[in-house]
Amino acid sequence: DTAVSQTPKYLVTQMGNDKSIKCEQNLGHDTMYWYKQDSKKFLKIMFSYNNKELIINETVPNRFSPKSPDKAHLNLHINSLELGDSAVYFCASSPMDQNYNEQFFGPGTRLTVL
Amino acid sequence: GDSVTQMEGPVTLSEEAFLTINCTYTATGYPSLFWYVQYPGEGLQLLLKATKADDKGSNKGFEATYRKETTSFHLEKGSVQVSDSAVYFCALRGYQKVTFGTGTKLQVIP
Numbered sequence: 001d002t003a004v005s006q007t008p009k010y011l012v013t014q015m016g017n018d019k020s021i022k023c024e025q026n027l028g029h030d031t032m033y034w035y036k037q038d039s040k041k042f043l044k045i046m047f048s049y050n051n052k053e054l055i056i057n058e059t060v061p062n063r064f065s066p067k068s069p070d071k072a073h074l075n076l077h078i079n080s081l082e083l084g085d086s087a088v089y090f091c092a093s094s095p096m097d098q099n100y101n102e103q104f105f106g107p108g109t110r111l112t113v114l
Numbered sequence: 115g116d117s118v119t120q121m122e123g124p125v126t127l128s129e130e131a132f133l134t135i136n137c138t139y140t141a142t143g144y145p146s147l148f149w150y151v152q153y154p155g156e157g158l159q160l161l162l163k164a165t166k167a168d169d170k171g172s173n174k175g176f177e178a179t180y181r182k183e184t185t186s187f188h189l190e191k192g193s194v195q196v197s198d199s200a201v202y203f204c205a206l207r208g209y210q211k212v213t214f215g216t217g218t219k220l221q222v223i224p
Contacts, residue, residue, distance in 0.1 A: 004157075033212075041152075041201050041217040048211075056211060090157055099146045099207040100165040105157035 003027070004106040006091050012112045013081055020077045021109045023091030031055075032074040033092040033103065034066060043090075049074055078111075086113045116141045120204050120215035127222050133191040135218045137178075137204035140185065147171075147180050147187040148205040152217070158203060161189075194222045 004025045013019055025032065033056075034046040047066045048056035054066070063079040074091060091106040121136040139147065146165040150158040162171030164180035164187065171178050176191045187204060199222045204215040 041219070043158075043203065043214045043217070045212065092158075099144075099209065100163075101207075102148055102160040102163055103158075103212065105150075105159065107157045 004091055004093055004104050006089075006106040006109050008109060009107065010110050010112075012114065014114055015081055015083060017081050018077070018079045019081060019111070020075055021089055021091075021111075023074045023076070023106060025072055025091075025093040025104070025106075027093060027095075027104060029093035029095050029104070030071060031094045031096065032068065032071075033094075034074065034076050035090040035092065037088045037090060037108070039087070047074075047076075081111075081113045083113050086111055116145065116206055116208050116211065116213045118204050118206050118213050118215040120202075120218050122216070123201075123219040125218060125220045127194055127220070129196055129222055129224050130193045131222075133189070133194045133198075133220070135189040135202055135204075135220070137187045137189065137215060138185050139187065139204075139206045139213075141206055141208055141213075143208055145206045145208040147178070148207065149176070149178055149187070149189050150203040150205060150214075152201045152203065154200070161202070194220070196222045196224055198222050 031050045049068045052068045088108045092103040094101045094103045148163045149161040151161045152158045162173040164171040167182035169180045201217045206213045
């Protein structure tokens with residue numbers, strides 16, 4: 001199926017650990033994003049990549065590092081996890097970085113830090 | 115900077131009731147406007163969009179009109195169903211960035 005996929009769907013880990021979330025899109029899109037959704041459903045942009053190049057880097061701790069090996073993949077690595085990192089993380093993509101293009105979202109990764 | 119303001123939820127309606135979820139925005143330039151829907155346990159998916167003033171987006175019985183004079187993009191549906199229960203997000207896309215509203219939870223009861 002053509003889609004945006006994320007792995008894992010659930011991630012439970014201890015404070016201080018390092019973890020990664022992977023995202024892949026097979027839609028041929030140029031732009032990919034990471035969002036964080038908190039328990040109140042508030043959605044916050046974290047990063048945006050266009051053709052493997054970082055174009056948006058919002059105020060996010062340095063512990064979060066995105067990596068885009070090719071334009072179909074955008075992974076998120078988190079160092080030294082903290083309780084406040086618990087959230088649902090969504091990957092998304094869009095055809096081109098034009099304002100008329102909608103975004104296609106993955107199913108989300110629910111991260112729980114204990 | 116750009117911003118989107120949505121009415122706070124939750125909104126609880128009986129089946130077949132009329133739905134309005136208000137959305138207003140501030141932006142520079144000529145943004146596009148979107149409504150996304152998030153069903154429980156899933157990612158967001160596009161419901162409808164409008165890319166210029168006076169455009170009307172529509173899908174699955176939902177409608178919204180891009181009103182530049184009132185900077186609004188209110189979502190409406192004439193008769194909601196239980197299956198419409200979800201969280202609805204208004205979004206604005208300007209240069210390089212998408213700004214989302216805080217989301218409005220809709221619960222439709224039989």
